Amino acid sequence: MNGFDYRDYDALGLAQLIKAGEVKPEELLGEAIRHIEMQNPKLNAVINKMYEQAKKDVHNIDINGAFAGVPMLLKDITQEIEGEKITSGSKALQSYRAWRDAEYVRRVRKTGVVFTGQTNVPEFALMGITEPAFYGPTRNPWNADHTPGGSSGGSGAAVASGMVPIAGANDGGGSIRIPAAYCGLFGLKPTRGRTPSAADPGRQWQGASSDHVLARSVRDSAAMLDEIQGYEKGAAFHAPAFDGSYLQIVKNQSERKYRIAFSTASPIGTEVDPDCIEAVRKTAALLESMGHSVEEKDAPVDGKKLAGSYMMMYFGEVAATLRLLEDLLGRKVRYDDVEPTTWLLGLLGKAATAEEFVLGIREWDKAAHVMETFHETYDFFMTPTTAYPPAKIGELNSRGTEKLLLQMIGKLGAGGFVKKTGMVDKIVENSLKRTPFTQLANLTGQPAMSVPLHISSGGLPCGVQFVAARGKEDILFDLAARLETVDEWIDIKTNPMFKKEQPV
Structure with missing residues (x-):
């Protein structure tokens, strides 16, 4: 692998190298393990390393899968693998092992990924920061004194630091979008019922929670949603049908001009940091320069x-x-x-x-x-993803x-x-008060995404959120793909932990 840098590629890019015979799956797994071992002592993103099983699984991947041979981490709550620990970030479950694969895991496995470990979460995924007492805090690759957010904070830190290009996540009140915002990643929460429940079918958090991934590229998120979306037996909710391909939408960006409402006011009347306000106002100006219609207007809800x-x-x-x-x-x-x-x-x-x-x-x-x-x-409702940049570890x-x-x-x-x-x-x-914008989409069942378009005055990412009507992930992906081409889109390769090559 002379001259090959594993971290130069997103997940689809790595899979293409394998399909072309340029890299072996075992080599990718070795690179993932190397980067986990190098970065994790500082970041504490991975709390269960599944290396030995991964070394067995890598020989049995589906070479035709969309993500054939790509190392991937799963979140340590509900994304259960038969026989593996699943602690939900709590010492109370330190001895518990899953008795079967979750449906989410079954579908993701069919894409050809190699599960390499599990990522840190706050206890029972209850917080917008990842600082469980049992495992200790996960740290942000942009500045290790700060949080990567939560509850998918371990996944966010792992992707943003280059350990893996994609990681499992779920979102019951912002838990995909908050880490995406804090770590400079792309994070989409699907429409209620679009993806399978991670654990038992039914109503995760009364339908507020959806499972998907955190990704460094829009196309990885789109391709994974193509692979895992669809009817789930026994599920309480089903999303409006979508018969197309989200990946094709990303590849074939439209020239459609969208109608966008935006607000920087906290829906609960609390303060919003100037950096987060600036992120939205800069994005509004950018969107207008691209020909979209942008209007300042609050959502019509209490x-x-x-x-x-x-x-x-x-x-x-x-x-x-x-x-x-x-x-x-x-x-x-x-x-x-x-x-x-x-x-x-x-x-x-x-x-x-x-x-x-x-x-x-x-x-x-x-x-x-x-x-x-x-x-x-309005096609979209745009807000800051969070009301503040990432807090310091222990601050909250x-x-x-x-x-x-x-x-x-x-x-x-x-x-x-x-x-x-x-x-x-x-x-x-x-x-x-720090994350008042994300819950709306969870309660209404709408899809929403956080896009990385702004760096705060403190050098940390600030996300911008877009919410669309139920079933309209297609236009979210279309807009995200177009925004991904602009200079303002954050390159995670510029964060300190991504660039670090020596053990920390």
């Missing part, structure tokens, strides 16, 4: 009410997770089994009523209807009096007390 309904689901899902955890452990879950924040969220879920939960879900349906009407006028952790109060409430089981005091509204605001 952002605060939707945020409350999202968090009601969030509380309920955590409570249910802790209850199901008892079945896996064969005993009652105790306070010390999980992180204090997880325990408090579970208590709040138990304190919620069935009436509150149902009324919250109905707000999602109202918003979905309103947004369908909105998209009869509870400390001092707040930490003691959290522990006291958890140990006393005082979820009902917290609810009665009105502290829930403060919890909602604190949870979403």
Whole structure:
């Protein structure tokens, strides 16, 4: 492989080299392992290395698969491989092993990829940062003092540092788009029901969560969606049918002029960092220069009410997770089994009523209807992906009096007390103030993407989000492919960890 740099290629590019006989799959796997071993001690992106199994699997790949021989990492939650650990970032599940492949994994495996390991997540994928107590924090390749986001932070850091060109991710409130924004990657959350549920078929987070990938190129994301989309037996939701090829849309970019509404105002009334505002305004000017129609306009939804309904689901899902955890452990879950924040969220879920939960879900349906009407006028709704650039590692952790109060409430089981005091509204605001833009698409079921078009004054990526009508991934990919050609599109090869060749 003289003169060959594994990191010069996206996933489709590597697969083409294998199909042309220029590189052997074993050589690609060796390069992936080399880069993981070189970068992971600093970044802590990969928490389960599957090298020995990968060395066996690499001899049995489908050479005709779209991603034949390409090393790929999966996310350590719901993307289950039979016989492998799947801990969801929690010490409570450190001994648990999956009893079968998830449907998402089955479909991805058919593309010819070689699963090489699993990536770090916050406990039960609950945070927009990846700092689980069990594994420790994952760090951002652009600046290791900062977070790569969450909950797919391990996958984002792995792709942005060049360990692998593509990695599994899922998104229940921004968990594909937030790491994409923070790591300078492309990240698309598909329409609800477009891709299979990662674990059991049904309603992951009441339909808020979708599985896909984080990628360094638009075409890799499009090609993977071509391969894994479609009907899933027993699934609660099904996306509008799409009979074309997303990859062909990327290859054959249209000249269509789009109608784009944009807003930089936080839907929950909190502050937005000037860098994130600038990212959107610069993109609006760029789009106008390309001939698109751009208009400043807020989405016609009640952002605060939707945020409350999202968090009601969030509380309920955590409570249910802790209850199901008892079945896996064969005993009652105790306070010390999980992180204090997880325990408090579970208590709040138990304190919620069935009436509150149902009324919250109905707000999602109202918003979905309103947004369908909105998209009869506008092809896209554009916002910052996040309200702030990446936080520093540990910056968002509870400390001092707040930490003691959290522990006291958890140990006393005082979820009902917290609810009665009105502290829930403060919890909602604190949870979403850095990432208030991404939840809308999860609640309405719309597809949305984060594109890397801006570097902050601190030298860190800021993503720009585009939301389209349900079933319209095709126009998202078309616009993304056209934006990928502009000078403003971030080249991840310029980040410090990508360029680093020596062990850290």
